[in-house]
Amino acid sequence: MNNIDTVYEPTPQSEHLNNLLAITKEARKLIIDMAASETGCHIGGSLSVIDLLIGVYSKYVQDENTRIVLSKGHTAAALYATLYLYGLIEDNPAESYGQKGSLFTGHPNHKLPHIPFSTGSLGHGIPYAAGWALGQKVKNLDGLGIVLGGDGELQEGLCWETAQIIQAKSISNFIYIVDCNGGQNDGYVSDISPIHNLRQRFEAFGFHVEEIDGHNMEQILAALALNREKPLALLATTIKGKGVAAIEGNPDSHYAKIPERVASKWKRSLL
């Protein structure tokens, strides 16, 4: 039975958690703002991956030897929001997203600081992050290669070629976070080309596999803090459009351009 009279005293750890939750809320507002831009944005996937991005950046943002790559590049809005809120880019991306003369293009642009690799052609971010990790290993450094990809993206053969290489070359300083939101451009992953037995697939390639709720910051941080000797595959169950009740779980939210008044309403009612 809950004791409602208990005075909740935040510990430093819960303060950190609350801070992250506040950041994710601000990030969602920025993503909604980018959906209200002249071009619109890939809002569904951006809202599904944002908690994972914030969690990863909170842990590794000051680690010079680690590179974080968003391989599902169509969710650039989430990456731009994250970089902005962590002070890694100066300009508010929502103010020029997609516009003429802006480097905030619809897919991540390595011309921007702290974006190591231009992504958007799916699959390429995974071997890039593996290459970075291999480089750290060769130099006897403790940096990581971390990639955030999509479950639909796993249909690209490049993902599995990289998994093969990671196992063959014992690249254990590698983290592959899969944003399993179940959607892709044309509909549901389960309808188009389902990825069966995902845990077993990664385990067969020598990964340590953790399955988490990709919107639960505690679980995200706990998984990233695991002591392990193998490369880590973090299979994060997420919801497309998470936080905006009007589009949560709807594959049609893959890409949206919304009016300003709708953006205001969605930001006010963020869950």
Added chain:
Amino acid sequence: MSISGRESYKDELTKLAFENERIICIEADLGGKKHPFEQSHPDRFFNLGIAELASIDIAAGLAEAGFIPFFSTFSSFAALRAAESIKLAMGYMEKNMKIVAAYGGVSGGWFGTTHHCLEDIAIIQTFQNIRIACPHGEIETRQVIREAAQSQEPYYIRLARNAVYDSLDRAEESSCRELLIEGAERANAKLCLISVGEEATELCKTILQENDSVVHAHVCYVDLKSLKSYIDELKQISDTFLVVEEHRATGSSASALALLMPECKVYSHDCGEKWPMYGGTHQDVLDYLGFGLAHLQQQIHFIGGTDGF
């Protein structure tokens, strides 16, 4: 009212498939929901997911089995990502299969460099044996799709994104493999503009209206075999050409025509050497690359020299 080249493709192929049971439609997660082909011919529609290389090799297998597969994705993911599959299956082995590549050039606008493709014509042309078509507008796109379905040759058909264009008038029974000449009656014309693709054709239409010293030759097919077939007719029109094409200069139709007509002057209005790194509309990105009406007018003025055109 016209529809875009992409929508024209889907609609025309769906209609053709009622008459031809060998036609198969393949997508790689970029065909959109409620694809008309899927709704009309669900047993011959395959969305193979985000897997372009495999899709093209699978299409080759289907072609070997007697089908006529049409595979559609964005031009960058076909011509660049799956270049080796195209080289072998379509170029070397000449499988009867067709690639329909949307987002040609920088029509993706704000989507950014990963979604632009200014190199595809060069790459595909290098492989030999593949027909390359860059139709302009709905009517020409529909006709190219019909010609592709009837032909035994492999095809690469370059389309833009969602913009709508009105095709030039072409004589009935005329093939898209024939030159389409505007301003042929201009006896004193000194410069022949050659347009390749949708935006280029629109630019040349505008120039033709404002400058009576030019002729406009619109070409739909730009593979080497097709370009060779135009030479005699082009030489009768002029000895000075300006090829307008949303592409890099390297491997462009201009560079091929220059080699095919060494006695003529062949200039190129293309997308230059810069990377299209910024956002904006299709037009904004073209403008950044120096491709557009003002730039073209300047170039024509320069080519005309002190005598002008």
